[in-house]
Amino acid sequence: MEYIAGLYSDKLPLIITRPFNYTVIGQSENYLLPKIVSHIRRSASVIELGNLNVARDFSDVRNVVKYYKYLLESPKAIGETFNICSGKAYTLQDVINMACEISGLELEIQVNPAFVRENEVKMLLGDSQKLKSFEGDFPFISLKETLSWMILRE
Numbered sequence: 001m002e003y004i005a006g007l008y009s010d011k012l013p014l015i016i017t018r019p020f021n022y023t024v025i026g027q028s029e030n031y032l033l034p035k036i037v038s039h040i041r042r043s044a045s046v047i048e049l050g051n052l053n054v055a056r057d058f059s060d061v062r063n064v065v066k067y068y069k070y071l072l073e074s075p076k077a078i079g080e081t082f083n084i085c086s087g088k089a090y091t092l093q094d095v096i097n098m099a100c101e102i103s104g105l106e107l108e109i110q111v112n113p114a115f116v117r118e119n120e121v122k123m124l125l126g127d128s129q130k131l132k133s134f135e136g137d138f139p140f141i142s143l144k145e146t147l148s149w150m151i152l153r154e
Helices: 002-007 032-039 061-073 092-103 129-135 141-151
Strands: 014-020 021-023 046-050 058-060 083-084 108-111
Touching: 014 061, 021 061, 021 083, 032 046, 032 092, 032 141, 046 092, 058 061, 058 141, 083 129, 092 141
Parallel strands: 014 083, 021 058, 046 108
Antiparallel strands: none
16 A cells, blocks of 8 residues: 555655554454453453463554644655554553553453464564654653553543
């Protein structure tokens, strides 16, 4: 898709973005973080997950929207490509530990072989340096703040 977009770059004011994993309150429990948050909020004692050692670059959707808005309002972003990511990877075990720390609850984790993908990418981490150097100094919402917002909301 980036190649095709490049074919039109002299005719259209395009900005290419590569969004990594992001989350928000209300996101379907088919996604990992909302599934964990739902279990914590229900005070479930057991959760079934896949490989606990895979690492992903998670962002708060409020950060993602802020970056999109900034890029759309910036004429110098036209023709550029940006990774929309935090630049930090957390393992599934890290996320569980953080969620349990925030809530004060403990979850028993059962690894379900059906959730383990044979050829899963072990670490998916974005390089956010271009975005951060380009967009300036926006307040950044950390994964721990995001999980707190999702877990402790009324």
